[in-house]
Amino acid sequence: MVVSSLINGIVLGSLYALIALGPSLLYGILRILDIANVAGLTLGAYTGLKVFNATHSLLAALVVAMLASAAFGYLLQRFLYRPILGRGPLIPLIASIGMFIAMEEVFRLVFGPYPLDFPAPVPLPTVHVGGAVVTGVQLLILIVGVAVLVGTWYALRRTRLGLLWRATSQDRETASAMGVNTGLVIATIFLIGYALAAISGVLLGVNYNTVYPTMGDIPAYKMLAIIVLGGLGNPLGTILAAMLIGLVETFVVSYVGFVLPRDAIAFIVLIVILLVRPQGLLPGESSGS
Amino acid sequence: MSYMIVVSVTVVIYAILTVSLNIIVGYVGQPNLAQSAFFGIGAYFAAVFSTRYHTSFWLTIPLAFATAGVAGLVLGAISLRLREDFLAITTIGLNFVIVAVFQYVPFFGGAVGIYAIPLPSIAGHQFGNNAFLTVGLMMLAFVMAVSKYLEHTWFGASLMAIRDDQTAASSVGVPVASYKVIAFTLSAAFAGMAGSLYAPFLSAVTPTSFGFIESVIVLAMLIFGGLGTIRGAVLGALILGALPEVFRFISNYRLLMFGAILLLMLRFQPVGLVGEGSVLVKLTRRATEELRRRRHKGTSDPPAAGV
Numbered sequence: 001m002v003v004s005s006l007i008n009g010i011v012l013g014s015l016y017a018l019i020a021l022g023p024s025l026l027y028g029i030l031r032i033l034d035i036a037n038v039a040g041l042t043l044g045a046y047t048g049l050k051v052f053n054a055t056h057s058l059l060a061a062l063v064v065a066m067l068a069s070a071a072f073g074y075l076l077q078r079f080l081y082r083p084i085l086g087r088g089p090l091i092p093l094i095a096s097i098g099m100f101i102a103m104e105e106v107f108r109l110v111f112g113p114y115p116l117d118f119p120a121p122v123p124l125p126t127v128h129v130g131g132a133v134v135t136g137v138q139l140l141i142l143i144v145g146v147a148v149l150v151g152t153w154y155a156l157r158r159t160r161l162g163l164l165w166r167a168t169s170q171d172r173e174t175a176s177a178m179g180v181n182t183g184l185v186i187a188t189i190f191l192i193g194y195a196l197a198a199i200s201g202v203l204l205g206v207n208y209n210t211v212y213p214t215m216g217d218i219p220a221y222k223m224l225a226i227i228v229l230g231g232l233g234n235p236l237g238t239i240l241a242a243m244l245i246g247l248v249e250t251f252v253v254s255y256v257g258f259v260l261p262r263d264a265i266a267f268i269v270l271i272v273i274l275l276v277r278p279q280g281l282l283p284g285e286s287s288g289s
Numbered sequence: 290m291s292y293m294i295v296v297s298v299t300v301v302i303y304a305i306l307t308v309s310l311n312i313i314v315g316y317v318g319q320p321n322l323a324q325s326a327f328f329g330i331g332a333y334f335a336a337v338f339s340t341r342y343h344t345s346f347w348l349t350i351p352l353a354f355a356t357a358g359v360a361g362l363v364l365g366a367i368s369l370r371l372r373e374d375f376l377a378i379t380t381i382g383l384n385f386v387i388v389a390v391f392q393y394v395p396f397f398g399g400a401v402g403i404y405a406i407p408l409p410s411i412a413g414h415q416f417g418n419n420a421f422l423t424v425g426l427m428m429l430a431f432v433m434a435v436s437k438y439l440e441h442t443w444f445g446a447s448l449m450a451i452r453d454d455q456t457a458a459s460s461v462g463v464p465v466a467s468y469k470v471i472a473f474t475l476s477a478a479f480a481g482m483a484g485s486l487y488a489p490f491l492s493a494v495t496p497t498s499f500g501f502i503e504s505v506i507v508l509a510m511l512i513f514g515g516l517g518t519i520r521g522a523v524l525g526a527l528i529l530g531a532l533p534e535v536f537r538f539i540s541n542y543r544l545l546m547f548g549a550i551l552l553l554m555l556r557f558q559p560v561g562l563v564g565e566g567s568v569l570v571k572l573t574r575r576a577t578e579e580l581r582r583r584r585h586k587g588t589s590d591p592p593a594a595g596v
Contacts, residue, residue, distance in 0.1 A: 033374055084556060089374045090320050091555050097505055098551025105545035221385060224378045264389040267382035
């Protein structure tokens with residue numbers, strides 16, 4: 001029971017980490033809370049589903065979904081965010097909420113209001129660990145989650161792109177003055193952030209076997225809680241906070257019981273922690289690098 | 290005709306919400322994506338007390354005002370500890386927490402909400418739609434008058450100083466913390482008051498009517514009309530509140546419309562339709578100036594020749 005709750009919590013935490021990592025990277029570089037990123041998640045889920053139905057290949061579905069969502073993210077930064085960057089943090093935030101709501105309606109109009117099945121068989125075995133069962137889908141989420149998180153850590157710490165990301169996120173103007181092509185760095189981070197969103201979208205669709213227009217609602221607001229909790233713009237803090245929320249939700253629901261639905265837990269944890277530590281769990285702004 | 294009155298009451302309620310939201314977002318520049326939560330608190334307390342304790346409508350108005358005001362006070366106190374974007378997220382979360390509380394706490398009637406809220410009465414006569422419209426307009430006039438008054442007082446000027454530069458405001462002696470809290474309280478209390486009208490008007494309240502999307506819609510109306518101005522707040526509620534009712538086909542794309550409006554306004558005309566410095570306001574000013582000059586020319590002595 002404890003082991004299986006632990007596993008469920010970690011799987012949920014990995015999903016949350018995948019969802020929140022892209023927006024966290026984007027926040028680090030632009031100081032914009034990009035809620036529209038979750039529209040990339042839904043776009044990825046729908047694209048993945050359509051490609052899967054046509055090809056019956058989960059890999060192809062993932063790849064095309066990532067491309068579609070990345071293209072969406074690129075257009076978004078080029079035509080929406082870049083022109084309003086100088087106007088403080090709130091205007092882009094509200095614009096991204098507008099984008100998110102409008103996209104949900106577009107999904108409803110294009111794909112219909114009903115939930116669609118995503119019956120992709122996962123080519124992984126079911127594993128038994130200490131009396132607990134890890135299904136193939138859960139295993140897939142864990143593997144992809146660990147791969148992406150380790151990959152991101154490596155990219156930020158050990159590659160030239162990571163260096164440019166850190167330079168740009170510390171001070172965009174100075175970085176630009178030092179010859180960093182900040183426009184290109186921003187575009188690249190958007191491509192990566194939206195590709196990550198597509199991965200989470202496909203995994204979410206396969207895991208719950210359903211894709212629907214408003215499937216981004218709960219990920220969107222949980223993502224916000226998680227990246228604030230992790231100290232905005234601090235990717236490691238984000239991963240930590242995602243795991244924390246995943247575990248707390250799972251354990252509270254299975255052991256303590258809670259009068260409010262589980263989805264309210266994230267925000268209550270957030271509000272309590274913000275009141276005690278207004279700067280988030282880890283002091284953020286990617287400066288802890 | 291009676292349908293038009295129903296639409297009018299809806300628009301008036303939206304206008305109370307946008308004008309009240311303008312106090313905190315427009316004057317003080319604090320993000321608040323939870324205005325419909327305060328609206329909901331007012332509506333729910335009015336509904337619970339009028340159905341369960343048979344409280345008179347006229348008493349539920351101050352009750353809704355006070356309960357939503359207390360909630361606003363709490364949010365205001367929290368806001369002092371948070372940076373702008375943290376605060377924005379906290380207010381987003383507040384919507385979800387409040388809806389969850391309405392849904393799961395038995396006092397608020399659970400997921401089905403509260404039904405059969407009695408019609409208010411005045412001098413023994415039950416309210417018709419005309420009465421709702423009259424009371425709504427009086428509430429709106431009250432909120433607008435307070436806002437107008439704020440604009441011309443030291444308190445209001447201080448709020449705007451906080452918006453423009455908090456550090457500078459505090460260095461000239463503006464008590465930033467307490468003023469922010471007062472503004473939050475006032476803004477929330479007005480929204481709650483609108484709720485006390487909404488509950489008996491619809492005769493039912495359900496938890497999901499007060500969610501995040503509703504808060505975004507109110508904010509979209511305010512931004513569309515013009516942040517920081519009373520005329521903008523009213524015009525935004527009027528146009529965007531009436532549009533889906535007048536053109537039925539829009540109501541199917543209502544959220545698309547609100548999303549796109551937020552997007553396009555913030556991208557191209559962030560001061561709104563009639564906000565300070567908007568294209569429309571500039572054009573009108575230029576036109577009136579032109580008119581005045583022409584009239585001046587016409588009535589006064591003929592202009593010096595050859596100028």
